[in-house]
Amino acid sequence: MSRAHLAPLSLLIGAAALAGCATTPKELPPQPVAASTSTQEAPPLPPTPPQPAGPVPGSQADFLASVISDTVHFDTDKYVIDGESQGILRSQAQWLARYPGKTITIEGHCDERGTREYNLALGERRANAAKNYLVALGVDASRIQTISYGKERPIALGSDEAAWAKNRRAVTITVN
DSSP states (O other): OOHHHHHHHHHHHHHHHHHHHSOOOSSOOOOOOOOOSOSSOOOOOOOOOOOOSSSOTTSHHHHHHHSSOSEEEOOTTOOOOOHHHHHHHHHHHHHHHHOTTOOEEEEEEOOSOSOHHHHHHHHHHHHHHHHHHHHHTTOOGGGEEEEEEETSSOSSOSSSHHHHHHHSEEEEEEOO
16 A cells, blocks of 8 residues: 555544544443441531521610610700600610610710800719619619710700700610
């Protein structure tokens, strides 16, 4: 055979050989299995606990979600706990009863009128009035701290009755 005839023949034999290797097996081998001395399957993992839908129990967010309000308001130059404030403080006392390890701070605030010294004293009387009411409802006095900010931390800016009314307040903040 001549060289001219060998080249096409070699090409044909090579193609036939490769075509035989290109077929895929009808059945694949089994998946590898981890080596084990036991024939039992591993126990399933415990389910992931669901995330709480609301605020963390005992947190400031829980306090705000559970009570009527964290704030009681006062009339001008007064520190008397009125009927509405009594309801707010009762709801706070109920929350504190559920969390006996929690402590709070009650902040006393005033409007912008009056001297700094007068408003610090009035803010202290407002914070103490709220504290005394909670103590009368059964909250241990050692769980309650008070502080007066006087007119230094207004919640509403303005020099009108609406702003002043919002600033005459005692605010309860959870500490731990």
